[in-house]
């Protein structure tokens with residue numbers, strides 16, 4: 001798998017989000033100087049402690065929220081509002097309870113292709129309902145479905161509009177481990193088939209390792225940053241049951257856990273330095289030596305420099 | 312042996328029992344001996360009533376007399392013998408027509424306006440003072456103004472119904488629209504749904520249960536108000552009928568009308584109950 005060095009599919013430059021202080025004091029930047037790029041077909045997972053601003057970043061990427069500073073470019077064009085190019089899978093599934101499964105998906109399909117005939121919309125919607133294994137349940141209302149089934153409808157709905165990019169905010173957070181495993185496997189399969197570009201927030205380290213090509217680690221807020229980017233070099237296709245036998249599995253996992261436990265806090269000391277890194281350091285387990293958390297010497301403001309090395 | 316009864320069977324039995332008790336008390340209270348006591352009325356009151364209070368013509372009907380009246384009136388509800396003698400069906404139809412007319416007009420105004428208010432903070436804050444000021448006014452207080460400007464009794468009654476139906480529908484629609492789950496709005500934003508489609512396919516179904524509750528409340532109030540309004544404007548309608556029968560000192564007919572008002576009100580309410588069930592959704 002090689003990544004083209006030409007302009008990336010999604011480019012985030014110096015993004016910041018400032019909320020006015022509730023006590024009337026100085027406004028606080030939840031995060032600032034957030035820079036990263038996503039290439040076509042990449043599966044990116046983001047993790048970090050609660051409140052560091054992951055959902056806010058995702059909502060900005062979706063166009064549902066606006067940044068206080070910085071820019072987001074997708075396919076060379078600036079993101080200024082929600083778009084059918086970016087499908088969102090909401091944590092709360094956000095299905096419309098008065099519509100059946102089929103109608104929920106068809107609503108999205110009709111929004112994407114308003115001129116399609118009823119039959120064509122239906123067939124298209126059914127394809128994606130089948131893809132997530134919900135054939136036979138298409139006439140049920142969301143209230144008649146289990147949590148996992150609802151989340152799958154959300155996935156079908158987001159995939160059905162064939163977006164250029166998929167944004168997911170802890171999509172499986174509310175599910176039990178078993179259901180979560182089943183849906184993760186499904187997602188893995190669908191993404192392999194469709195070469196979908198994905199940006200996904202998760203608190204689950206194992207989920208990130210199973211699904212992602214890269215894992216972005218956010219430091220704690222306020223003034224949170226993307227502190228590190230971990231290249232997930234585990235070969236695909238991945239099997240949940242065999243993945244821990246891969247030589248890179250434990251180095252990656254230990255690195256992630258270590259970050260969440262200790263380094264996410266230490267990063268705070270670094271950020272106040274005048275030459276604080278605005279681009280994250282890159283960890284690549286195929287080096288099998290941790291790259292020192294030194295300042296990346298290359299560009300002063302901007303883009304993390306990432307090499308994907310085949311394991 | 313113990314009999315197992317379902318909840319609704321128990322309730323049904325209790326209802327029947329209660330009905331029997333009411334009939335019994337009613338029967339006892341209207342026994343001929345009781346009338347003697349009733350005849351022993353305050354002389355001042357008797358004078359006021361022109362002696363009618365003591366005469367048996369206006370006395371409270373017995374259950375049997377009431378049943379007879381019910382049977383007679385309901386077996387021919389649509390006769391029309393001039394302005395003061397119309398069948399109960401015709402009177403109710405007049406009242407219903409006014410209520411539905413006023414209610415429909417109110418819905419046409421309140422639902423779009425409520426949509427606008429619910430969608431926009433600016434609009435909400437601009438309209439809210441008027442709503443707060445106008446809402447507590449008894450609809451009947453508008454009657455003189457309506458009679459003066461519209462110069463038509465029946466249309467004035469419709470206007471009064473319009474005014475009293477307006478507020479619950481307006482407030483509930485605005486509330487329902489303002490409280491549509493953010494998630495659903497976000498979904499329609501990410502799907503780039505156009506405003507009209509969003510209004511009809513997302514906001515309307517999401518707010519429909521709240522809107523229907525408002526309509527149900529409005530209809531309840533409208534049915535309460537129409538009786539009073541028709542007592543004022545006269546001519547036709549169930550309210551006029553009640554007043555007319557009181558002037559005829561026919562308590563039997565008054566009682567019969569009261570019963571009919573209750574039955575129709577209950578029917579109207581259950582229609583909206585059913586509609587409400589149809590648009591309800593379970594999250």
Ligand SMILES: Nc1ncnc2c1ncn2[C@@H]1O[C@H](COP(=O)(O)OP(=O)(O)OP(=O)(O)O)[C@@H](O)[C@H]1O
Nearest residue numbers: 019020030048049050051052053054055056057221
């Ligand atoms: N409307 C608001 N006003 C002020 N502060 C806000 C507002 N919305 C969010 N925040 C702050 O922004 C920060 C980031 O919120 P966000 O929801 O993005 O966190 P998160 O990383 O997604 O957390 P979690 O993992 O718990 O979902 C939080 O610290 C929160 O306090």
Ligand SMILES: [Mg+2]
Nearest residue numbers: 054055056169
């Ligand atoms: Mg979040």
